[in-house]
Amino acid sequence: MTTTTRDVPIEQIRPGANQARRRFDEAALDELAESLRASGVIQPVVLRSIDDGYELLAGERRWRAAQRAGMKRIPAIVRNDxxxxxxxxxxxxxxxxxxxxxxxxxxxxxxxLADLLELTHEAIGHRIGKSRVYVSNFLRLLKLCDEVSAMVDAGELSMGHARALAGVAPEQQKRMADECLRRSWTVRQLEKALARAAAPKPADGRREPEWERLERALGEHLACPVTLQADGSGRGELRLRFFSLDELDGLLEQLGYRE
Structure with a gap:
């Protein structure tokens, strides 16, 4: 592997077209720029040579802050390999x-990353030093509609809220998200509301609170949406929802099933 470190003129650097980061907090960039003025750039950015300069592979936030700090050059590791x-x-x-x-x-x-390397959730986790559950939970967010995605990125909804909403139809997500914000629901309260909306109701419209408590407990234990329904005779059904085959594998493992 050929790597070199050098001070590169900032104006010769172009951000890569496939950079993962799309949003930059302006106040945070100003704070980083102040830090760079005081202490300089401690961690080099990572570049690759291109015809008219360098393509930025990692460190776009540092590069942007360095421009704000008035720096003309920035330390970089050049990966031409x-x-x-x-x-x-x-x-x-x-x-x-x-x-x-x-x-x-x-x-x-x-x-x-999964598409580029054709990796499973577990293999992605190993590549970035995270668990399979971490990967699966984030990939589940891709099922969110645009309006709810924007709420998540704005910090209006937590990851827990987002995972719960990703399990319902897109046309229901925005309505439930708005209700969640209006009522300041916790994740558990949102999950309960979603379960009520999804569960078939008995003829008299009532549902025993013991079943709801058991449903919530099972959902927390298995880390997946659970719907539990039973009639007066004790007959009923238990539904476990998963959002990918990797999540199914994890759920089967939780249940102690081995092929």
Whole structure:
């Protein structure tokens, strides 16, 4: 592997077209710029040579802050040993490992990594030093409609709220998200509301609170949406929802099933 470190003129650097990060907090960039003025750039950015300069693979936030700080050059590691796909993977892995992306940027980055390398959720997790559950939870966010995705990235909805909403139809997501914000629901309260909306109702419209408590407990234990319904004779059904084959594998493992 050929790597060199050098001070590169900032104006010769172009951000890569496939950068995972799309949103930059202006106040945070100003704070980083102040830090760079005081202490300089401690961690080099990562570049690859292109015809008219350098392509930025990792460190776009530092590069942007350095421009705000009035710096003319920035320390960089130049990776000319990488082909275009490997260059994309390096940038994705660096951002995912640093957890410097928004929730939806993370989800999109993980999907791109899976598509580029044809990896399972478990293999992606191993590549970035995270668990399979971490990967599956973020990839589930890709099922969210655009309006709810924007709420998640804006911090209006937590990851727990987002995972719960990803399990319902897109046309229901926005309505339930708005209700969640209006009522300031916790994740558990949102899950309960979604379960009530999805569960078939008995003829008299009533549902025993013991069944609801058991339903919530099972959902927390198995880390998946659970619907539990029974009639007066004790007959009923238990439904477990999963959103990918990787999640199904994890759920079967939780239940102690081995092929």
């Amino acid at each position: 990488l082909d275009p796909v490997s260059a994309q993977v390096l940038g994705l892995v660096e951002n995912l490992q640093r957890e410097s992306l928004s929730p939806m940027e993370t989800a999109q980055g993980l999907r791109r």
